Amino acid sequence: MPKEQRIRVEVDGQALELSNLDKVLYPSAGFTKGEVINYYTRVAPVLLPHLRGRALTRIRFPNGVGGQSFFEKNKPGGTPDWVRVETMPVPGSTKDRETIDYVVADDLPTLVWLANLAALELHTPQWRVGEEPDLMVVDLDPGAPAGLRECCAVAVLMRDRLAEDGLTAYPKTSGKKGMQLSCPIAGTQSAEEVSAYAKRIAEEVERGHSRSITSKMAKRLRPGKVFIDWSQNSAAKTTVAPYSLRAQPTPTVSTPLTWDEVEAGAARAFTSDEVLERIEEYGDLLEDLLAPGPSLPSQ
Known part of the structure; x- marks a missing residue:
């Protein structure tokens, strides 16, 4: 050897x-x-x-x-x-x-x-050591034949609905087949409260678009739909960090996106070299996640 x-x-x-x-x-x-x-x-x-x-x-x-x-x-x-x-x-x-x-x-x-x-x-996780969650995250997971383009359409729906409650959503690819949306929140509510809110919003968006969206865990319901995974907000769950590499055949990265890209359905798997070029162009598109956001509305 x-x-x-x-x-x-x-x-x-x-x-x-x-x-x-x-x-x-x-x-x-x-x-x-x-x-x-x-x-x-x-x-x-x-x-x-x-x-x-x-x-x-x-x-x-x-x-x-x-x-x-x-x-x-x-x-x-x-x-x-x-x-x-x-x-x-x-x-x-x-x-x-x-x-x-x-x-x-x-x-x-x-x-x-x-x-x-x-x-x-x-x-x-969505929390810092010793603190309550300061992020709310939803994972958009497409069931084939749905893909990233369909995730983009759902991301826009979620963005607009969250904005009604005063929340600002920031998109990124997972670096694999899906996307995540992250919202900065105040860090004053428990993971259970954040999960409950995310579930409620996911179910609401699903009701208006049940042919293309599901908020339910059952895999048999997912083909051809985008699963809005609200459970990412559990204290026990983690989400791939922005700019992390992924274990794909090529070194793809969980990549922050602009809303113009999302609205155009232009999300795709970016490689490490491309991400470094994007940082040169855009800086950190998720920088605003580092500042406290608003409290979630009560039900």
Whole structure:
């Protein structure tokens, strides 16, 4: 077996050891671990604000996207002492008896360290550590033959309905087949209250467009429709972070969109190189998610 190649680098004052930078993690694209680390380093200025303070779930692909993967919530063995770790009860656990040592990616050294572990996908909850949810998220999941174009149409319907309640929705692709809408909220209501509101709005939109939309979980109801998944607001759920890579044949990214693109039905799977170009053009289209939003209306 070839000897593992390791190099030592310094990232913002922290010493890191990187390994096997030439290892191909996206075989169809020839995209290596070194390129993954380079992407996350370059996207860090817009990505880190969306990760900061949030318990991070990673999906790791040590042998690339064609190999076995695993979800990781607990800090891995050998976690450096400078990485922020927060020990918290598992959301939904009985009597808070179970805890997890979550990694919190607050800085560039942590992001590079995670990328070196082949943590390709980064997923966060809608709350920051010790706080109530400051985001409401709905996932738009198309059932074939529906696709991203149909998701765009539903996104516009949801945007307009949420605006009636004073909420501003921001769209992004999932980096796979669907989309998400995120709304900044005040952080004064529980996950249960946010979920209940999201469910109510999803059901309302479904009633007006039942031939193309469902708000129900049953998979048998989804073919040809867009499922508005309001359950993403559960305290136990996470959503792929904006600018996270996805484990697809090519290095696609969960990509913020403009509403002009959505209205034109022009959402598609953007690659890491395209996303870096979009950041040059647009900056962070989701920057306003970082500021507090309004409280949700009472039912």
